[in-house]
Amino acid sequence: MLAIRGLRKSFGGRTVLDGFDLSVEPGEFVALLGPNGSGKSTVLRCVVGLETPDGGEVEVGGNAAMVFQKIHLVGRRNALDNVCSGALGRLPLHRSFFFPQDVREEAMVCLERVGLADRALDRCARLSGGQQQRVAIARALCQRANVILADEPVSALDPQAAVQVMELLKALAGDGMAVVAVLHQPELARTYADRVVEMKATVAA
Known part of the structure; x- marks a missing residue:
């Protein structure tokens, strides 16, 4: 449903992503963990076109929609x-x-x-x-998204609301969607995600 190969992205001469690979199958919930600056959110933004990669390939089997930490509703x-x-x-x-x-x-x-x-x-x-x-x-x-990309969807929520949102994302994956969520809560990631990908910040040369 989602295939990322060799993704590269730099900002102002600082490399954030250097050959990142990720494949997500239909029905799979993948959590991205890692410190600030490791490129987690940049991966999602490159998938939906909010950022232009410097290199690599992104393939989406259908439509991808993004859910943000800051909830953009009217x-x-x-x-x-x-x-x-x-x-x-x-x-x-x-x-x-x-x-x-x-x-x-x-x-x-x-x-x-x-x-x-x-x-x-x-x-x-x-x-x-x-x-x-x-x-x-x-x-x-x-x-009508086939892929849901959630960028820190629970960071501003109380624990009960966070669990409700995580359970919903897990259920959507159970319906056959591919779900990728950037998280800063390892316990939630390991409880709800089928797979956890831990990213590291790129060390400047």
Whole structure:
């Protein structure tokens, strides 16, 4: 589902990734651990095109969607509208936030999948941090993603909310998706991930 070969990336002369390889199968949950500066987030950003690699190859078997540490939702809009925005890439530009019925129905299915169908009409600003992160995951599902990339998805959450999000990501992998999560909590990584990849910071020459 996801294949990364020989990925290289430098910033301002500092090498962050130097020949990184990773393969993730459908139904697999992989956690990336490592110190700050080891390139964990850069890997995910290169996969979705937020950064341009200096070299190497990235192949995605379908669509990849990213879930961020800082939850990018429109707080004044309700959860349903925020999830519908995952479909914007396949809608005419003039549709904006006026989503057709089929998209709204699909978004409701996504909200149900993350356990928040009953909060669909609540403004996101009124939701807890854990609920907002689950809305963000539902939005990724509405992008019809085959690969979910989560960049520190639980670092700002309380322990109970963090467990709920990790259990959700594990369940999505169980549904056949490929899931890659950058984490700073080794105990969560080893509890929920099928495989843990530990990255090291590149030592400058």
